[in-house]
Amino acid sequence: MSTAELSTWLDIPRTHPFGVQTLPYGSFTTPDAPRRRVGVAIGDAVLDVTAAAASLLPGRAGLFAAGSLDALLAAGSRAWAEVRAAVTMWLTDERYRDAVAPLLVPASRATMLLPFTVADYVDFYASEHHAVNLGRMFRPGSDPLTPNWKHLPIGYHGRAGTVVVSGTPVLRPSGQRRTPDGEVVFGPSTRLDIEAELGFVVGTPSTPGQPVRLADFEQHVFGACIVNDWSARDIQAWEYVPLGPFLGKSFATSVSPWVVPLAALAHARVAPPPRNPRPLPHLDDADAKEWGLDVELEVRLNGHPVSRPPFAGMYWTAAQQLAHMTSGGAALRPGDLFASGTVSGSEPGQRGSLIELTWNGAHPLVLPDGTSREFLADGDEVVITAAARGPGGTTVGFGEVRGLIAPAWSR
Amino acid sequence: MSTAELSTWLDIPRTHPFGVQTLPYGSFTTPDAPRRRVGVAIGDAVLDVTAAAASLLPGRAGLFAAGSLDALLAAGSRAWAEVRAAVTMWLTDERYRDAVAPLLVPASRATMLLPFTVADYVDFYASEHHAVNLGRMFRPGSDPLTPNWKHLPIGYHGRAGTVVVSGTPVLRPSGQRRTPDGEVVFGPSTRLDIEAELGFVVGTPSTPGQPVRLADFEQHVFGACIVNDWSARDIQAWEYVPLGPFLGKSFATSVSPWVVPLAALAHARVAPPPRNPRPLPHLDDADAKEWGLDVELEVRLNGHPVSRPPFAGMYWTAAQQLAHMTSGGAALRPGDLFASGTVSGSEPGQRGSLIELTWNGAHPLVLPDGTSREFLADGDEVVITAAARGPGGTTVGFGEVRGLIAPAWSR
The missing domain is CATH 2.30.30.230 (Fumarylacetoacetase, N-terminal domain)
Structure with a gap:
């Protein structure tokens, strides 16, 4: 049966x-x-x-x-x-x-x-549309994709200790930023954003020094959840050169309370998009099992749908991310969490972050309640849901990840 | 008494x-x-x-x-x-x-x-000499320090799961790199390096959302150890734009087995170097207790001393790093480890990495045994020791962190 x-x-x-x-x-x-x-x-x-x-x-x-x-x-x-x-x-x-x-x-x-103890948390950057959008905004005049982008799944380590479960209020972070006139100031972030992602939860550890092959993905990864990688764009923009995001991301990362086993996602597997250039052998899934996943995300801001990011279009799959992450010998531990990076599709209504949806604030989102947003306001609530195709026309739900923005802490 | x-x-x-x-x-x-x-x-x-x-x-x-x-x-x-x-x-x-x-x-x-369970691992970049040296090599023609460098202690999260104790062999990592003629290849790192650092071990947790002030450093930090933040420069150089170091660092980070309590370092405290511009208030230690530390490191390669990095000259102190790390609300957990970044002094013999000591391989180190090194060879052993001033003319030792380079893993 x-x-x-x-x-x-x-x-x-x-x-x-x-x-x-x-x-x-x-x-x-x-x-x-x-x-x-x-x-x-x-x-x-x-x-x-x-x-x-x-x-x-x-x-x-x-x-x-x-x-x-x-x-x-x-x-x-x-x-x-x-x-x-x-x-x-x-x-x-x-x-x-x-x-x-x-x-x-x-x-x-x-x-x-929080369903498990997060060991190491890694965040990738695997949507070509998202990377191109951010490249255009942050590095205008140069190629929006950095030269390495199509050769390896770019990722970085985040803060495992601030991964929180859905429903945990998110305090607006304070931090350093540079104002448009060049002054360096400290204060509550004025550009607080979301990143709608899927996260993958490692179960079986790996041996230090030994890479995990693409084909062994299912031996190591238990399942997937929804991730909202909250991002303070003003803090991030000032701090991230040359060593990458730090405090712009480390204040909170929200995950859905339910981890969907890979076994439930068998019917959601689809071919990933074509890759050019062809990845090096350890990342080449052309002849391997397909780990594209047809999962539809939905982002709601104060109850209003603002985006429907399609996971199926992600350039790099989770299996490739795992193979890359371990290719240098880094061992996996139970509870390692790695997230896909912001899921953005080719259409404006499929972008998984406000910085893309509002094009860096140039085109504020107008909500049905008459208010508008460039970035998140105190009291805003963001809910991200996700669902995949199941067997026999059923739907495999991921539940939701929910977060309410609380005012910045003050002494 | x-x-x-x-x-x-x-x-x-x-x-x-x-x-x-x-x-x-x-x-x-x-x-x-x-x-x-x-x-x-x-x-x-x-x-x-x-x-x-x-x-x-x-x-x-x-x-x-x-x-x-x-x-x-x-x-x-x-x-x-x-x-x-x-x-x-x-x-x-x-x-x-x-x-x-x-x-x-x-x-x-x-x-x-390994003396404690590493919660989150953060690596800073706090030696001005080191940052200037690397900026000159990697970004010739532009200001060697990025505009943010003197405004905040730049740092990033590393991989907690691959922090290992002194004596653990370090397998040469494999990874992607771009060759000088532009080809992208995968294979054992050809530019394996060290970074001589001190690490600080957090004990007392902090409240999510609430920054830890400079003055509360001693309430939260238990002590210090020696860190060798092994670095594959070729992997790092190809991967690190725009999200920072990842596989170039995540294969292994070695720590000394002994954690020296802050209480033992009271006599080593010295004034940090003058800062210009004056840091923003949450990082301004001009009127606070001094957390410069007069600790001398020594790096030995196959038994031969090759460098004596002076910790006292670090631009940012560990107290400032802790205040910065928590300024956005990120909570501390017991076992959080944050490292200083490579300790390099103003003199060539005080540089804490081979890439600086050999100026990116241009001036190989000639060892007394007649061999020379641009970067590490298989079989090389690196030992970093450290010692500080103690009471009454005594010495407070940190012991050592030792690592032997083993050949890259192959299937």
């Missing part, structure tokens, strides 16, 4: 993004049980997997005892498949109903936590 | 860099006891602090039970002072001799481990 034909004993509409085709993992508490547990989203409920595994999958219960995904990530791809098969069975085989139904928590009662 | 007058019941020469004025912390095992323990270096021995605290400081024994410095770092500055006072007493008061002497392990029998 393929997953396309699966049906659950729960009353879930076939169109629900959290049907049995998805089964994403998260970590949650409830008001009456403050100890954190691992959950799987199913419809509008959360299955308490920590409790379910204790009785129904005792041989793997240890993976869920601590209530985060850390142990599951480290357990490797065989364990991931085994647990997913078990959870699928519990939710589709009527005989488990009596045991499992009491372990379902309404999603509205669950407080979602 | 000041520490200047302390004497120990152990038979240690007054000139020993690990006298009672130093008391650095590390983590070790021995062949007969493979469980890791916290140690304090004293002379040519290591005091098993995990065992000593269990009997002599039971109220704090939990800080050492796991055998790494993690719990001690998180315990905060009051605990640091209390433990240092206790260890000092054990080693100077004859009445503790019978209890403590059996807990001393010859240093030659101790295998030193």
Whole structure:
């Protein structure tokens, strides 16, 4: 039986993004049980997997005892498949109903936590449209893409310690910037932005010194989530030459609470765009399995849709990013998170950042409520959602990453 | 009684860099006891602090039970002072001799481990001489310092997962580079280099969103160690525009096994160099306590001294780096490590990297054994040591960070 034909004993509409085709993992508490547990989203409920595994999958219960995904990530791809098969069975085989139904928590009662301990956080820059747009704005008169861009997936390390879960308020950062008349000042960022991205979560570690091949992507990467890589453009523009972004990014990076397993994304795989020049052998996926992913993101600002970035057009895939990241011998650890870079498509309505949507503030976004934005205002709330094609016409949902801008801290 | 007058019941020469004025912390095992323990270096021995605290400081024994410095770092500055006072007493008061002497392990029998779990790793760029030298080589014809350099301590996040302890072999990384005739190739780095630095280890966490002031440096930073930030210059040069160093640095960063508490560096504090322009208020230490540190580094290549970088001349202090790093609201975690950037002085013999010592390979180093080096060869061993002024004419030693270059991995 393929997953396309699966049906659950729960009353879930076939169109629900959290049907049995998805089964994403998260970590949650409830008001009456403050100890954190691992959950799987199913419809509008959360299955308490920590409790379910204790009785129904005792041989793997240890993976869920601590209530985060850390142990599951480290357990490797065989364990991931085994647990997913078990959870699928519990939710589709009527005989488990009596045991499992009491372990379902309404999603509205669950407080979602950061699902795993972030080891190293890397942010890539893999959308050609985004890179070209930023190059045109920041380096006018020169080639918008730097000479290396089509030879390797450009990336940099971000701050793992400030990755926060959806719903965490984002304080407007303060920092140094240079004003248009050349004065250097310190104060709250005046150009606070978003970056709509997907993030990939590493499970299985790799051996120090040994690269991970493109073909081994699924052995190491557990799943994907939505990332909002908040960016203070004024701080970033002043600080980033020559060593790259630092404080313009390090104040907060928000992730969705649900990690969608790669196994749920099999039907979303598509060919990546053609590459020219052909990548060097360790990055060449022409004859490898395709890791383009047809995932549609949507960005809403104070409830109004402002962009629909298409992930399928990303120039570099996550498999290439992983192969590049490890090609120099850097080892992977469970909990490493690497994000795609801003997802921007070719159309203006597909751009994944405000700096692109407003063309560096030159064309403010006019919202249906009559207000306009060049960048984010205090009190603004940004919600990014994402969904992919699932089996049999279903949708595989990623949930959302949400963030409300709070005023800058002052002493 | 000041520490200047302390004497120990152990038979240690007054000139020993690990006298009672130093008391650095590390983590070790021995062949007969493979469980890791916290140690304090004293002379040519290591005091098993995990065992000593269990009997002599039971109220704090939990800080050492796991055998790494993690719990001690998180315990905060009051605990640091209390433990240092206790260890000092054990080693100077004859009445503790019978209890403590059996807990001393010859240093030659101790295998030193990475002393703490690295949370986020940040590398700065704080030596003006180093930044000018690199600017002259990489951006000839333009101002060697970028416009931001004297306004803020430039830094970037590195890879925490590849920070390794002294003695760990360093595999030559492979990576992409562009050859002088413009071809893009992948292979073992041909320009493998060192960067001699000091690293600062954060203990007390900070509140997300709230900057740490210059004056609070000692509340948050536990101590310092030696860092060798290995760098593949060819990989770095090709990848680093526009988002900064990535694979050119992420294959390995070596740290010394001993973390010297700030308390041991009180006599090494000196005025930092004059700054022009005067830094913005949050970075202005003109009226604050001085955090310049008179620490002399020495770099030896295959046993031959090749450089003596003076830390006292660093333009930005560690206190300023901490204030900058948190000025946008990024929180600190126990185990955050931030390194100074390459320490280079004004003289050619004071440069902390081979790219400076050989002026980008133009003037190879000729070693006393008759060989010469532009960059590192397989089999080369680099040892960096450091020492500071202690009380009463003593020396506060940092020990060493050692690394042997192993050939590139091949499948």
